[in-house]
Amino acid sequence: MENTVVKIENLVKRYGELVALDHFSLEIKEGEIFGLLGPNGSGKTTTINCLLSLLSFDKGNIEIFGKKMTPVSYDIKKDIGIIMQNVVVSDELTVRENIDYFCGLYIKDKDERRKCVDDAIKFVGLEDFVKFYPKKLSGGLLRRLNIACGIAHKPKLIILDEPTVAVDPQSRNRILEGIQELNRNGATIIYTSHYMEEVEQICTRIAIMDKGRKIAEGTKDELKRMIKNTETITIEALGLEDGVVAEMRSLPHVYEVRYDGKLLIILCSGGKHNLIRALDVLQKRELGFGRVYTELPTLNEVFLEITGKALRDKEE
Amino acid sequence: MQVFKLFMKVLKKNIFTSMIYIIVFIAISIPMAKSASTEKTFKDTSLKIVVFDEDGTDASRALAGFIGKKHKLKTLENDKDTIMQALYFQSVDYVLTINEGYGEKLLSDDTSALFSTYHMHDSYATVMVSQLLDTYVSAVRAYSAGGAELTDACEMASDAVLQQAEVTIARSKGSENFSESTAAHFRYLSYILVSVIINALCPVLLKLNKKEFRFRTNCSCIKPTSYTVQLFTGSAVFIGALWLALMVVSVVQNGGMFSGIAWYAVLNTFIYTIICTAISLLICSFDPSDNVVNLLTQIIGLGSSFLCGVFIPQSMLGSGVLAAAKFLPAYWYVKVVEMLSGAEVFDGSKLAVYLLIEAGFAAALLMMSLVVNRIRYTSAAIKLPTLRKEAQQ
Ligand SMILES: Nc1ncnc2c1ncn2[C@@H]1O[C@H](COP(=O)(O)OP(=O)(O)O)[C@@H](O)[C@H]1O
Numbered sequence: 001m002e003n004t005v006v007k008i009e010n011l012v013k014r015y016g017e018l019v020a021l022d023h024f025s026l027e028i029k030e031g032e033i034f035g036l037l038g039p040n041g042s043g044k045t046t047t048i049n050c051l052l053s054l055l056s057f058d059k060g061n062i063e064i065f066g067k068k069m070t071p072v073s074y075d076i077k078k079d080i081g082i083i084m085q086n087v088v089v090s091d092e093l094t095v096r097e098n099i100d101y102f103c104g105l106y107i108k109d110k111d112e113r114r115k116c117v118d119d120a121i122k123f124v125g126l127e128d129f130v131k132f133y134p135k136k137l138s139g140g141l142l143r144r145l146n147i148a149c150g151i152a153h154k155p156k157l158i159i160l161d162e163p164t165v166a167v168d169p170q171s172r173n174r175i176l177e178g179i180q181e182l183n184r185n186g187a188t189i190i191y192t193s194h195y196m197e198e199v200e201q202i203c204t205r206i207a208i209m210d211k212g213r214k215i216a217e218g219t220k221d222e223l224k225r226m227i228k229n230t231e232t233i234t235i236e237a238l239g240l241e242d243g244v245v246a247e248m249r250s251l252p253h254v255y256e257v258r259y260d261g262k263l264l265i266i267l268c269s270g271g272k273h274n275l276i277r278a279l280d281v282l283q284k285r286e287l288g289f290g291r292v293y294t295e296l297p298t299l300n301e302v303f304l305e306i307t308g309k310a311l312r313d314k315e316e
Numbered sequence: 317m318q319v320f321k322l323f324m325k326v327l328k329k330n331i332f333t334s335m336i337y338i339i340v341f342i343a344i345s346i347p348m349a350k351s352a353s354t355e356k357t358f359k360d361t362s363l364k365i366v367v368f369d370e371d372g373t374d375a376s377r378a379l380a381g382f383i384g385k386k387h388k389l390k391t392l393e394n395d396k397d398t399i400m401q402a403l404y405f406q407s408v409d410y411v412l413t414i415n416e417g418y419g420e421k422l423l424s425d426d427t428s429a430l431f432s433t434y435h436m437h438d439s440y441a442t443v444m445v446s447q448l449l450d451t452y453v454s455a456v457r458a459y460s461a462g463g464a465e466l467t468d469a470c471e472m473a474s475d476a477v478l479q480q481a482e483v484t485i486a487r488s489k490g491s492e493n494f495s496e497s498t499a500a501h502f503r504y505l506s507y508i509l510v511s512v513i514i515n516a517l518c519p520v521l522l523k524l525n526k527k528e529f530r531f532r533t534n535c536s537c538i539k540p541t542s543y544t545v546q547l548f549t550g551s552a553v554f555i556g557a558l559w560l561a562l563m564v565v566s567v568v569q570n571g572g573m574f575s576g577i578a579w580y581a582v583l584n585t586f587i588y589t590i591i592c593t594a595i596s597l598l599i600c601s602f603d604p605s606d607n608v609v610n611l612l613t614q615i616i617g618l619g620s621s622f623l624c625g626v627f628i629p630q631s632m633l634g635s636g637v638l639a640a641a642k643f644l645p646a647y648w649y650v651k652v653v654e655m656l657s658g659a660e661v662f663d664g665s666k667l668a669v670y671l672l673i674e675a676g677f678a679a680a681l682l683m684m685s686l687v688v689n690r691i692r693y694t695s696a697a698i699k700l701p702t703l704r705k706e707a708q709q
């Protein structure tokens with residue numbers, strides 16, 4: 001389990017003036033579902049493209065399966081499955097023909113290939129659509145076809161670049177479960193996304209990137225331990241006086257309190273019973289309040305604390 | 317083979333509009349074959365010539381008589397508009413005015429301005445009649461210089477030249493293997509070739525050469541050169557099959573297997589097919605959208621056909637148009653067809669030059685597409701996606 005599958009060292013990639021990857025390093029072990037999390041434009045796709053030798057880079061070193069990766073490393077490429085960010089299929093081929101085409105780029109033997117294609121169709125659940133042309137598929141089904149094309153040849157390393165963009169929740173869950181199943185069957189997974197919930201849900205280890213740099217790395221618990229925030233308490237309460245807010249601020253473990261006249265947000269760092277203490281303050285003064293809830297930190301808080309900005313814009 | 321098979325499948329889905337071109341072409345071309353046989357031989361041996369004798373001497377009458385022996389003499393009102401109209405509708409082929417003083421000039425050494433003529437420029441008729449007149453005049457002068465009376469000299473010249481003219485016509489007899497309707501068929505064929513090839517080949521090459529598709533393929537075990545070779549093979553098979561099919565249609569249209577000079581027409585279409593392929597490759601190297609490809613098919617297909625005399629005989633196009641058309645390959649293609657059909661005097665070395673010019677166009681277009689590809693791959697290929705991204709925002 002401890003074999004290194006992918007090793008990226010000090011990767012630098014420039015597009016003219018723009019530094020897309022800035023001394024980026026990464027090590028991925030066999031059997032991991034490795035999440036590459038970062039906002040749009042942070043360099044995830046560029047990393048993948050460099051990893052696959054599709055792009056040349058200015059500096060750095062890339063090894064896959066312990067061997068140096070080059071554009072002609074066909075012995076490495078045969079064990080990699082790639083699901084690109086944009087759906088790459090041929091509109092002129094049916095679902096089945098598409099999977100067969102991409103599988104055929106790796107597997108020459110016809111019988112073996114037929115079996116692989118059947119497996120892939122079953123795996124993504126497109127049995128009822130084998131004769132369909134891609135134009136007739138919904139966004140979610142199209143994504144699943146894209147995945148089937150990438151995994152049909154049973155690769156050891158599977159790279160998925162934002163496979164759930166523009167996908168309905170049902171297809172999304174199916175895709176995420178599928179990825180976990182592939183992993184259980186022995187494949188190492190690299191998964192890029194700007195949806196932190198997904199990454200949190202399935203990834204065993206996560207690297208967060210921003211502006212071409214890796215800003216944090218670890219399991220999701222490790223990442224959350226890196227930051228001050230351990231609990232965020234939200235209380236609906238109208239027209240609180242400044243004194244109340246000030247008292248909240250002086251409670252132990254509380255390091256920040258925000259209030260906009262309706263919602264009281266209390267950020268805590270460590271400690272237990274933070275919620276009880278906060279509600280005590282209100283009860284003591286016989287102040288009413290509406291809904292109350294507390295949240296453990298998400299990767300968004302991690303990202304927010306390290307970069308000072310939200311992982312993604314509100315409207316997304 | 318994977319990529320080759322994909323090429324064929326994608327081609328199959330994109331060939332529908334091209335089939336329409338070909339079906340319309342067959343529907344127009346084959347029925348024309350029936351009316352083919354009669355017209356040509358007549359036109360070769362006898363032209364319709366109008367002679368205005370302004371000299372009125374024995375010598376000029378002898379000349380008119382001489383022409384009458386070989387060709388059909390027609391009468392026409394001596395009025396520029398009437399003459400032009402008659403020439404345009406081909407009710408006469410050549411209008412000759414024997415200028416005043418013709419007889420005297422024959423005896424002196426002055427052979428300038430013996431005649432004024434009206435004709436379609438560069439037509440076979442023109443060349444033949446001018447040649448005939450030249451030989452006749454030299455013969456008369458030679459005989460009279462030899463001491464013969466002018467009237468005798470005219471008679472002797474007439475006999476001698478008529479024999480020679482027989483030979484001239486015998487030499488261009490090859491055009492019997494190439495009727496006027498076959499010529500029309502081959503001219504129209506150039507329009508079909510350029511339209512069908514651009515229309516069918518470009519979408520396929522564009523799809524399979526799209527950056528994402530190539531990226532995705534480059535992740536696999538297929539070598540990029542193998543990919544390119546398979547695309548090339550696919551294109552070659554398609555082009556070859558198309559050409560063969562159209563040649564079969566041409567044989568049917570011709571009413572039998574080609575013979576004699578008609579084989580030059582076959583060679584001509586083959587070279588032109590390569591030119592069309594090169595044009596398609598050049599278009600593809602700019603990575604245009606489907607709409608642009610459609611538009612270019614129309615512009616290149618119709619535009620060069622009208623400019624270069626595919627739909628209208630070259631002899632009816634203005635000299636300005638023809639001068640510009642020389643820079644288009646279709647012009648040289650049509651010129652070969654015209655020469656084979658006898659609209660221009662057959663000359664093997666000239667024909668070779670035309671064919672070589674076409675081959676030159678093919679080579680130049682191929683080079684250009686290579687250069688454009690090279691430039692786009694090294695610089696613009698990196699910038700283009702961002703430009704598109706910006707355009708979307
Ligand atoms: N072909 C390219 N040319 C120039 N800049 C590019 C190109 N591709 C990506 N970039 C830039 O590089 C940065 C990283 O992009 P990308 O790797 O696509 O990010 P992500 O996949 O994380 O959204 C972005 O700022 C993007 O605009």
Ligand SMILES: [Mg+2]
Nearest residue numbers: 044045085162
């Ligand atoms: Mg991306």
